[in-house]
Amino acid sequence: MGRPYTEEERAELKIRIKELAADMFIQQGFKEFRIQQLTKQAGISLGGFYTFYKDKEALYEEILRDEKNRIRRKILTIIEEENQTPNDFFMDLAKVLLDKTTSNKFYTNEYSSLLETLVWNDDPVTAEDNLYFIRQIRKIWADKGIDISASDEELASAVAMLAILCTNKEKIGAGFDSCYQVIEKLLLDQL
Structure with missing residues (x-):
């Protein structure tokens, strides 16, 4: 298990996740979007993703808002x-x-x-x-x-x-x- 993120690191990482995901949603659409592909690009584990979002629907809805x-x-x-x-x-x-x-x-x-x-x-x-x-x-x-x-x-x-x-x-x-x-x-x- 990796070290916990500082609040600043969490805020920066969340922005990065949303930016990468937004680009992926724009290009691929919701159906083709894969969390594993996002986590690979963001350089985080799958578990790391789930510390920020419940699922891809929650991520998508936050990006939409x-x-x-x-x-x-x-x-x-x-x-x-x-x-x-x-x-x-x-x-x-x-x-x-x-x-x-x-x-x-x-x-x-x-x-x-x-x-x-x-x-x-x-x-x-x-x-x-x-x-x-x-x-x-x-x-x-x-x-x-x-x-x-x-x-x-x-x-x-x-x-x-x-x-x-x-x-x-x-x-x-x-x-x-x-x-x-x-x-x-x-x-x-x-x-």
């Missing part, structure tokens, strides 16, 4: 510093979602995706968290004199609708562009 919070901080900063309007926000969001859902397995994972964490409203805690985020965005716009007629719930649903559309682009096929244009028009008319 961290990434969700990072993305939300970035969105708020962009809206505030770049004076992004609601129309600009939803147009940029759709572009980012289209890009990420085709290039990053973190966004479309078979276990639990970043999109689910960011936008789905299917449980009360997530729904309230999403509404709180929408209220933060709305406050920035209100402080800039931009009034939005849609309710917080409608805005949260619009974000979820964009995510659903973008994650199903391949299934929708040739009709995607026309479907996207209809949703875009409906969405922008509500703002």
